[in-house]
Amino acid sequence: PKRAAQFWSRALDYAPRDPGEEDDWIVLVPRDGTPGVQVALDLHLSGTPVQEHPRVHLDLYAGDAADQAAEVERLVALGAERVDWDLYPDDPDFVVLADTEGNRFCVIDTSHS
Template identity: 75%
Template structure:
């Protein structure tokens, strides 16, 4: 049986991306950060790893794969979005929001899209 070992993001600056994602998720580097690769792991316990690999390919405006980060409710979501913006994330002008969207689309310091989800809705 297979399991997900790591989600991999292509980045143009591994150090910058590692700084953003460690602050965002409370993760730590599994080993020393190299110029072209790092694997980030939860500081406490187990969980999905996030690997950052040097990439020269352009960021996809409409990525087929992205991260969903869960917040507890609308207030938590709003607070987390503001915290992430303070860490260097950017709001994405997303034309595809449904009327009752429970998510906010942001981009990390490398332009990779991700969502912050309000999981407090039924």
């Protein structure tokens, strides 16, 4: 999961919880070390294929369409890929991307009505 860890570390400004973690398991936490409840991202190697329509995925929120477009471009520059998804509605408020390992996530325009 090292490639995915590098991508998500830069995408979310997270860092490995334990820099000496195993090669097949990495936990990323917010870099600023804020105390209290946190969202951690656990990455591990899996022999199963990536699900085309996963039941759970990550959503990243952008303030408006311009912020969304800028965030999508930033993430693509970090290694994400745009997904040509077959379930887009006519006027979506989200863009589906895949990380370096093919795991899908969305960037949401929260100003979309």
